[in-house]
Amino acid sequence: MKRYPHSLDLQPAIHAKGAVRLPGSKSISNRTLLLAALSEGTTHIHELLASDDTHVMLMALQKLGVRWEQIGESQDYIVHGVGGVFPTHQADLFMGNAGTAIRPLTAALAVTGGDYTLHGVARMHERPIGDLVDALNAVGARIEYTGEPGFPPLHIRRGLIRARQLKVRGNVSSQFLTALLMAAPLMAREEAVTIEVVGELISKPYIEITLNLMRRFGVEVRRDGWQAFTVEAGQRYTSPGAIHVEGDASSASYFLAAGAIAGGPVRVIGVGRDSIQGDVRFVDALERMGATITMGDNWIEAVANANGPLRAIDADFNHIPDAAMTIAVAALFADGTSTLRNIGSWRVKETDRLAAMATELRKLGAEVEEGADYLRITPPATILPAAIDTYDDHRMAMCFSLAALTGAARAGARIRINDPKCVAKTFPDYFEAFASITKDELF
Numbered sequence: 001m002k003r004y005p006h007s008l009d010l011q012p013a014i015h016a017k018g019a020v021r022l023p024g025s026k027s028i029s030n031r032t033l034l035l036a037a038l039s040e041g042t043t044h045i046h047e048l049l050a051s052d053d054t055h056v057m058l059m060a061l062q063k064l065g066v067r068w069e070q071i072g073e074s075q076d077y078i079v080h081g082v083g084g085v086f087p088t089h090q091a092d093l094f095m096g097n098a099g100t101a102i103r104p105l106t107a108a109l110a111v112t113g114g115d116y117t118l119h120g121v122a123r124m125h126e127r128p129i130g131d132l133v134d135a136l137n138a139v140g141a142r143i144e145y146t147g148e149p150g151f152p153p154l155h156i157r158r159g160l161i162r163a164r165q166l167k168v169r170g171n172v173s174s175q176f177l178t179a180l181l182m183a184a185p186l187m188a189r190e191e192a193v194t195i196e197v198v199g200e201l202i203s204k205p206y207i208e209i210t211l212n213l214m215r216r217f218g219v220e221v222r223r224d225g226w227q228a229f230t231v232e233a234g235q236r237y238t239s240p241g242a243i244h245v246e247g248d249a250s251s252a253s254y255f256l257a258a259g260a261i262a263g264g265p266v267r268v269i270g271v272g273r274d275s276i277q278g279d280v281r282f283v284d285a286l287e288r289m290g291a292t293i294t295m296g297d298n299w300i301e302a303v304a305n306a307n308g309p310l311r312a313i314d315a316d317f318n319h320i321p322d323a324a325m326t327i328a329v330a331a332l333f334a335d336g337t338s339t340l341r342n343i344g345s346w347r348v349k350e351t352d353r354l355a356a357m358a359t360e361l362r363k364l365g366a367e368v369e370e371g372a373d374y375l376r377i378t379p380p381a382t383i384l385p386a387a388i389d390t391y392d393d394h395r396m397a398m399c400f401s402l403a404a405l406t407g408a409a410r411a412g413a414r415i416r417i418n419d420p421k422c423v424a425k426t427f428p429d430y431f432e433a434f435a436s437i438t439k440d441e442l443f
């Protein structure tokens with residue numbers, strides 16, 4: 001893994017320009033690993049993400065008796081599927097802070113049966129999982145909390161699943177529905193399984209990623225809008241042979257925003273117009289702010305507004321909660337007050353992102369109103385020098401690097417990023433990639 005100093009001083013950079021090859025998508029990587037493990041046959045995964053979140057999934061699968069091999073030094077892996085039953089029936093699994101690992105694995109392990117404990121870093125033990133546990137225990141799973149009720153660590157024992165109809169709340173995290181969907185074919189051996197969503201579902205595009213990958217592994221899901229999802233009996237995961245992981249669209253957001261803020265063109269390679277990741281819709285927000293976006297099959301490019309600064313934006317960001325953090329920092333460069341709405345889920349992610357974002361934007365001189373589920377950001381006349389705390393949140397480190405661009409340069413401000421190594425959760429080489437588009441103006 002990368003070694004970064006305790007803090008990183010970013011020199012102001014006037015222009016951002018260049019091309020960046022993206023690391024693999026976290027959401028696709030961890031879903032693909034689990035589906036490949038559960039399926040019949042061998043799957044060749046191309047360009048898996050190398051990061052903390054995929055590492056914990058790979059290690060967990062290994063402990064569960066799933067065989068996989070990395071091809072040389074590449075990010076290509078071969079996973080030998082176990083056909084729906086993990087060989088090891090007892091394991092203690094460390095899940096780091098990876099929501100895309102702990103939630104789907106909890107459902108899969110509760111259904112396949114065995115004696116398992118799942119735990120993570122301190123923050124993981126503050127991230128809710130109660131809606132998923134309730135949904136599973138209601139149909140006969142035996143999941144217990146070994147710490148605070150509603151949160152990991154968890155102890156899973158063999159239960160007797162009687163699942164025809166499951167109900168899950170969708171307003172805290174979409175990952176609970178994703179977890180149940182991925183486990184549903186394992187429950188639907190003899191009878192169809194329907195999962196009903198209770199109340200509002202947030203972060204909807206992530207469910208499309210889940211359904212898309214399940215289909216590629218041979219399982220069709222019938223749906224009634226966002227309310228109910230049915231897996232017919234007798235469907236099994238089967239390997240598609242090979243699968244390629246797209247570049248990460250959330251990771252793309254930092255570079256595209258850099259192009260929109262500081263001239264461009266900045267191109268990201270690895271994700272394009274046919275992406276299955278909802279976060280590619282981040283470009284709609286950048287366009288509304290005045291940037292020019294061009295998309296190819298496998299790339300996206302951003303150029304700044306030629307006629308003046310970025311325009312302020314007032315929009316609902318529920319569909320792209322991760323990339324929306326990038327907009328919050330881009331708002332520092334806009335011509336007025338921006339409002340990011342419907343982002344309440346920020347409070348239960350790597351940190352309380354609403355509070356963290358408000359605190360750190362204020363250090364740079366912005367006026368910030370922090371609502372229960374919104375942020376209103378008025379940029380300062382000039383960005384102040386500041387040491388940005390990152391709260392062990394990779395996205396705080398990555399999006400605040402943008403504060404070192406043009407506006408800051410005029411003020412001569414240095415931006416310090418504390419604890420930059422937290423980017424390892426999804427993008428260990430982030431700061432090298434960021435330096436490459438600002439060339440020798442940074443560091």
Ligand SMILES: O=C(O)C1=C[C@@H](OP(=O)(O)O)[C@@H](O)[C@H](O)C1
Nearest residue numbers: 027100173174175203206322345
């Ligand atoms: O399913 C996924 O891959 C993800 C869903 C989102 O979480 P929520 O559904 O909790 O908003 C997102 O923030 C997370 O980074 C990845």
Ligand SMILES: C=C(OP(=O)(O)O)C(=O)O
Nearest residue numbers: 097098099100322349350
């Ligand atoms: C919320 C995030 O992660 P997780 O998959 O752990 O929920 C994120 O990457 O921004």
